[in-house]
Amino acid sequence: MLKKWISAAWLIGMLLISLPASAQIEITDQAGRTVRLAQPAQRIFFSEPGDFTVMAMLEENPAKRIVAWNRWRLDKHTLAHWRSIDPVAFDKINQMVIDGPQNLNAEMLIANQPDLVVLDHFFANAKQTIARLEQAGIPVAVLNLEADLRDRNATEGLEKMAILIGREQRGREVADFIVRHVQRITQRVARLREQQAALPTVLMEPHAGTGPCCMSVGSGVLMGDLVQMAGGKLLGSEIVEGLSAQLSAEYVIASNPEVYIGTGGRHIEARGGLLLGPDIDAAASRASLQRVTQRIGIAQTSAVRNQRTYGIWHSGYPIVNLELIATWLHPELFSDVDPMATLDEINQRFMAKPLSGTFWVTPNPTQKAH
CATH class of the missing domain: 3.40.50.1980 (Nitrogenase molybdenum iron protein domain)
Known part of the structure; x- marks a missing residue:
């Protein structure tokens, strides 16, 4: 009996030794690419201005996780609001203005030392920049964080983002809220169309x-x-x-x-x-x-x-x-x-x-x- 116990303990010990020090985070992004992180992202670049709003739903203090951000098109009043959550952390963000993938410069992003670059589908066209970032060891995720209510998987982007920052449960809560409210509208409209009602x-x-x-x-x-x-x-x-x-x-x-x-x-x-x-x-x-x-x-x-x-x-x-x-x-x-x-x-x-x-x-x- 003692021999069996010792053998089992040895086997468990060997399994534990073979495991990595910290569990790796892995998702498949919306471009079908595998994205791996050693730990939840702490220094993120976002290409889409509205991503700050989504991050504010997933994270109590989104500015602390953002190292650089394309805040193109946002007015000063909206920026002032997001800054008021944590002015010190917000002022450390590199506020960029990038109007398209042709102006997304890899070296400029690398200089900010991000541990994750998040690009929406528009900026995902910057193929050479993505390749350069990945050569530099910086993970790139193609995700549309804002829920596209037209899609069957409307909340896929925000849920995957939640996983990348270690907030998976929060992501599910936000997603469930959105889906429930969308269905309340679309199910009734579907009945209207079935009845061929005048629209x-x-x-x-x-x-x-x-x-x-x-x-x-x-x-x-x-x-x-x-x-x-x-x-x-x-x-x-x-x-x-x-x-x-x-x-x-x-x-x-x-x-x-x-x-x-x-x-x-x-x-x-x-x-x-x-x-x-x-x-x-x-x-x-x-x-x-x-x-x-x-x-x-x-x-x-x-x-x-x-x-x-x-x-x-x-x-x-x-x-x-x-x-x-x-x-x-x-x-x-x-x-x-x-x-x-x-x-x-x-x-x-x-x-x-x-x-x-x-x-x-x-x-x-x-x-x-x-």
């Missing part, structure tokens, strides 16, 4: 108010596809190619959309655009919506006559935006859906410091807006 025509104008009527988003663009997911017909989708295109005022008037939704942000304030985002007063936002919808082309539509004109922050949480659009298009069907409650739950459960401001707007002060 409202929607004009969605990106960067609303920065020019004459009217730009329109195209199919295959997330914000435009949210309209279709929420049970609407996207005006111009049959003729708009790419991200967006100009529709003539005559075309808009003849099409007579039932609903108008403009996207806005602080970055277009100086050009008279739709004003939304952090630290924006609701009254100022509503005034900008009124100004935007008085342009020739929009002003002559039933959307304006019936006060079915809305504004939405282009950088908002996709799930909140989906719920907003659904309640605007089908108020009775989604009378129990409260986007404000969804935003509040995100802030309470997942965010160390919630953003404050006006992130959507309606034409009537008595309607729900925030």
Whole structure:
């Protein structure tokens, strides 16, 4: 009996000796590449500005894990908010402005000594840079962190990121929250389509108010596809190619959309655009919506006559935006859906410091807006 015990103990000891000192982290990224880390990433570079927001859902203090970040297109107010979580850690981040994969320089990234480089699919086209980084021993993961609600595996990117930083359980919690809220909308819209119910025509104008009527988003663009997911017909989708295109005022008037939704942000304030985002007063936002919808082309539509004109922050949480659009298009069907409650739950459960401001707007002060 003693011999058997000694043999078993020896075997266990040999197995333990043969194991690595720390368990290796391994994922397959969204480009099908194997990514291995010896330990959870602590010095990360992100290519996508919005990745900071996702990291803030996974990690109480995201700045501590970020060594460099492409903060291209983010306004100073949003940056000030993220900085306020931990100014000391935030100020240590190398704030880069890189407008495309052609300007993603390997040596510049290597100089920051990251232990993980995270590239979205747009920047993943920088094949030579990726090869140079991996030759230098720096792991590269191709991941879209922001949930693409159109995909069957909408939360795959954020869940894989959570694994890479040792926050797998947190990643599952965020993913489950998103999936549950998406299904609440899409399952009801599916029934509408099965019943062949009439769907409202929607004009969605990106960067609303920065020019004459009217730009329109195209199919295959997330914000435009949210309209279709929420049970609407996207005006111009049959003729708009790419991200967006100009529709003539005559075309808009003849099409007579039932609903108008403009996207806005602080970055277009100086050009008279739709004003939304952090630290924006609701009254100022509503005034900008009124100004935007008085342009020739929009002003002559039933959307304006019936006060079915809305504004939405282009950088908002996709799930909140989906719920907003659904309640605007089908108020009775989604009378129990409260986007404000969804935003509040995100802030309470997942965010160390919630953003404050006006992130959507309606034409009537008595309607729900925030």
